[in-house]
Amino acid sequence: MFGDYSIGDLSSIFVMQGFAGLILFSVYVLMALGLAIIFGQMGVINMAHGEFMILGAYVTYLCSSFFQSHLPSLFPIYFFVAMGLAFLASGAMGMLVEWGLIRHLYKRPLDTLLATWGLSLILQQAYRSIFGPREVGVELPSWMMGSVQVTDTIEVQINGLFVMGVTIVITLGVAALIFYSRFGQQIRAVMSNRTMAGAVGIDTERVDRLTFGLGCGIAGIAGSAFTMIGSTGPTSGQLYIVDTFLIVVFGGAASLLGTIASAFSISQTQSTLEFFLSGSMAKVLTLLAVVAILMLRPQGLFTLKVRR
Template sequence: MEITIIQLFNGVSMGSILLLIALGLAITFGLMNVINMAHGELIMIGAYATYITQNLFIDYMPASMFNWYFVLSIPVSFLVAFVIGWLLEAGLIRFLYGRPLDSLLATWGIALMLQQLARTIFGAPNVAVKSPTWLDGGYRLMDGVVLPYKRLFIIGLVIVTLVAMFLYIYRSHAGRRMRAVMQNRDMAACLGISTRRVDAMTFAIGSGVAGIAGCALTLMGPIGPSLGTYYIVDAFMVVVLGGVGKLLGTIVGAFGIGVTGTMFEFWTNASLGKVLVFLCIVAFLQWKPKGLVAMKTRSLD
């Protein structure tokens, strides 16, 4: 029983991390149909924003205030990645809509530039972000089962972010305009919606969510310039498996990959477990090429 509970919790925890990483990509790739290979570097930017916030608290704030730096670093990471995403969309992405291969190559080049910029500013070695003391330890569920507070905090952060994204996409006027543009751009423009402004805001929000993911990843271990490259493939797998453009599909895909991947790794090993998960995804997409939840659109095929 203890082993089953621990493995299930590990699967949910891994699924929550994948969901937080893939949420931003679900917007930029799923809704905007832009293959953003720099998504991992936006995650890296959020992680370094957390690192800078930590250092500012150490240098300029009383020691008693240090435990609060991580709470502040969450909106800081979002805002920094939001601004960089907005600049990236305004300076490059806006010229590449409808050209997926060009956007792939261009954002891949941007990713390499951002990695090199991070190495120039912070150095090539990884840096450590110290978690606040209130995240040390874990919750003792029963004998032999301790749930780490860091993983529980990440799950809670994912829930809050997911609720905020749902309210924005499906319950706000800006979200309705965004969905209208993604479903039928020409008709939305005829009805007076500024598609240019919607594109910029949508890409920036997706980048901001990637920044929050980077902030959360600092709790898992050291960070470095190549942090995002470890997760970009998993993020694309989550979005494609769940169904392009559907928030529900992204949720199911993330937790499905997290739980099955943890189980496969427990039965075999880490490398073989990832291979088995990938084979399962390929087999499933042969059966349902549009993913778990297909997006409904008013545009003609």
């Protein structure tokens, strides 16, 4: 596999694929952060999480079209507006879904799996009816185009650097929210002992609704980032949902550090193997490696001690 390349070529390949893996890692982290919050705190298996991501992608596409047509002078900053609107749209729909569907299915994980899988099919058809079956792409501002030349053989894309910057900011923001805010304390209290949290006056239903909305809103931001690395279609979210669940389980449910470490490991492995092997074979080998590790450590890379 490596015999046809010199040491210099391999070094450049690993650096370039490592950077490509970081872009994939950014999308994975944003997707998995939302799913880890929902699954870790609420025990809800949200199979429609990919569709919340695609809602954010479609919102970004609509913003791109609107600013191009009506506000061309502000087009260079439209992406920041699009990310905010994607968060609000996905978060609001998430809260609506929690109120109308999920709250009736707590402590029934298989039912939430089936219900959210059905919801994903409904949302896919809704996207197909509204936006059409063909994939769409966004127009990026000129300052996001191009690349930075690092060496003679290595260059990095500017939009990739932007996505990684957004991921760092969102991750730090989520960590600050969970560990240093009053709402974060309420989330951790409900996760630790729901009954006791309710007994001391925490509105557990409100915490659940806002938590589900937060997780879905982060998925919406992941959808905005996704538009930079791929086109958006009604079923695009399903391409990432399995990998996202794999990341959450591998890292350890409810562990923020585990989610980040898991996303980095899987994205880098997958990106590097895809260069030397086919994409499907890279996924198979990555999955086999993760399964082998989980057989030795079923609780994942990191785990929290939770009172039951």
